[in-house]
Amino acid sequence: MQILEIGKVMWSFDYEIAALTLIDEAGALFSLTPPPHHREGEIILTADSIIIDGHNFLNIPLKKLEQVYLGFDDVYKRSLVKNNGIFCQPLRLRYKEGDETMVVYLIVDHRFFGTKNQFWFDTLKQLLAD
Known part of the structure; x- marks a missing residue:
């Protein structure tokens, strides 16, 4: 397994963010509050898959990716994150797991002034285009 990228990730499924x-939402107004998430771990990108490992494991x-999207939507609202x-x-990933469509939201390498989500988005788009 060749590792293409690796980082720290905070993540949640869509139904968790919707709840x-x-x-x-008011908690997002405080400057030391990270973006909403339910799990943390390490994210690894290989030529074949995205692996998230921590307290929970996701491969x-x-x-199986149907969509890679960077930005806010009706579930993960702009108001959930400080400074709007x-x-x-x-980074939203929609993928098939059996007959179900799963949606997961990722925040990769979160720092005080940003994330590496744009880099991961661009990298995934390039991999999927090849």
Whole structure:
């Protein structure tokens, strides 16, 4: 297994983000609050898959990816992130797992002034185009 990229990741499934309350949204106003997430771990990109390892394990084969999207949507709202997302936009992956469509939101290598989500988005788009 050849590792193409590696980083730290905060992540959640779409149904977990959708269940956040108004109090959770208000928490995003505080400067030391990270973007909303339910799990943390290490993310590894190989030529064949995205592997997330931590307290939970997730393996997404690239051939099962249906969509890679960078930005906010109806579930992961701009209001959930401090500064209305100027420095941080979630990376959304939609993929098939059996008969189900799964959606996961990632924040990769979060720092005080940004993330590496744009880099990961560009890298994934390039891999999927090849």
